[in-house]
Amino acid sequence: xxxxxxxxxxxxxxxxxxxxxxxxxxxxxxxxxxxxxxxxxxxxxxxxxxxxxxxxxxxxxxxxxxxxxxxxxxxxxxxxxxxxxxxxxxxxxxxxxxxxxxxxxxxxxxxxxxxxxxxxxxxxxxxxxxxxxxxxx
Amino acid sequence: xxxxxxxxxxxxxxxxxxxxxxxxxxxxxxxxxxxxxxxxxxxxxxxxxxxxxxxxxxxxxxxxxxxxxxxxxxxxxxxxxxxxxxxxxxxxxxxxxxxxxxxxxxxxxxxxxxxxxxxxxxxxxxxxxxxxxxxxxxxxxxxxxxxxxxxxxxxxxxxxxxxxxxxxxx
Numbered sequence: 001x002x003x004x005x006x007x008x009x010x011x012x013x014x015x016x017x018x019x020x021x022x023x024x025x026x027x028x029x030x031x032x033x034x035x036x037x038x039x040x041x042x043x044x045x046x047x048x049x050x051x052x053x054x055x056x057x058x059x060x061x062x063x064x065x066x067x068x069x070x071x072x073x074x075x076x077x078x079x080x081x082x083x084x085x086x087x088x089x090x091x092x093x094x095x096x097x098x099x100x101x102x103x104x105x106x107x108x109x110x111x112x113x114x115x116x117x118x119x120x121x122x123x124x125x126x127x128x129x130x131x132x133x134x135x136x137x
Numbered sequence: 138x139x140x141x142x143x144x145x146x147x148x149x150x151x152x153x154x155x156x157x158x159x160x161x162x163x164x165x166x167x168x169x170x171x172x173x174x175x176x177x178x179x180x181x182x183x184x185x186x187x188x189x190x191x192x193x194x195x196x197x198x199x200x201x202x203x204x205x206x207x208x209x210x211x212x213x214x215x216x217x218x219x220x221x222x223x224x225x226x227x228x229x230x231x232x233x234x235x236x237x238x239x240x241x242x243x244x245x246x247x248x249x250x251x252x253x254x255x256x257x258x259x260x261x262x263x264x265x266x267x268x269x270x271x272x273x274x275x276x277x278x279x280x281x282x283x284x285x286x287x288x289x290x291x292x293x294x295x296x297x298x299x300x301x302x303x304x305x306x307x
Contacts, residue, residue: 080155122195123218
């Protein structure tokens with residue numbers, strides 16, 4: 001009986017130690033955020049641009065650092081300095097759009113295509129900017 | 138007349154939405170580095186004006202926890218989402234934008250981080266290759282100049298950060 005209790009106590013202790021180590025030390029530093037695992041806020045490219053143009057502070061509260069899933073038409077597709085594909089999606093304003101840098105290069109994407117892209121919203125410059133984006137469809 | 142003015146402006150005005158800004162903090166204990174490849178930059182080869190604007194949330198760290206601390210504790214990126222540099226190339230006459238080559242450049246301007254603006258001087262090079270202009274610069278800033286405080290400054294985060302800028306204009 002005593003032995004059983006000891007084994008049970010040890011098992012709990014070891015599990016607790018591993019648990020603490022994993023969640024407190026390992027996971028926060030090794031975990032990499034991946035938009036593929038996150039449910040993005042769905043919005044169209046013109047609506048997202050409009051939200052930032054109308055009230056940037058409010059839009060930042062809603063979208064900053066969040067996964068956003070955007071449907072839009074590609075107006076420009078080109079590689080950045082590191083060779084990653086940069087897409088600009090059309091809005092109702094010719095001077096602004098949604099700028100997405102994809103996680104990996106995709107040279108097949110061309111202007112005129114309508115796509116759905118998911119990425120992390122980093123804010124608004126001349127365009128709404130999305131980083132680490134992936135093509136959903 | 139208006140149309141002619143627009144044409145001349147377009148010729149000396151260069152821009153990119155994909156300038157790369159990297160910062161690096163080196164201490165014996167730990168290296169910290171993050172990169173943002175979505176900075177907007179504009180360069181006017183006529184006046185020598187050069188600007189950069191970057192979203193703080195766009196800096197990507199290898200270590201996700203560092204990225205969280207950077208945004209939430211040190212930079213307060215929800216409150217101060219952008220950082221901006223406005224500068225002027227002070228040795229503009231030494232740069233021939235129509236001839237291939239690498240020209241040393243001196244830039245003097247102001248850098249705004251967390252809503253605090255400080256004067257910054259940087260040296261770098263401007264590279265002209267077949268009509269394409271690119272800019273490279275490495276300079277240092279003092280963390281405390283921008284009111285970035287915390288017990289880790291000087292311990293696991295260096296007092297001075299090295300900033301590397303590489304910008305290839307469209």
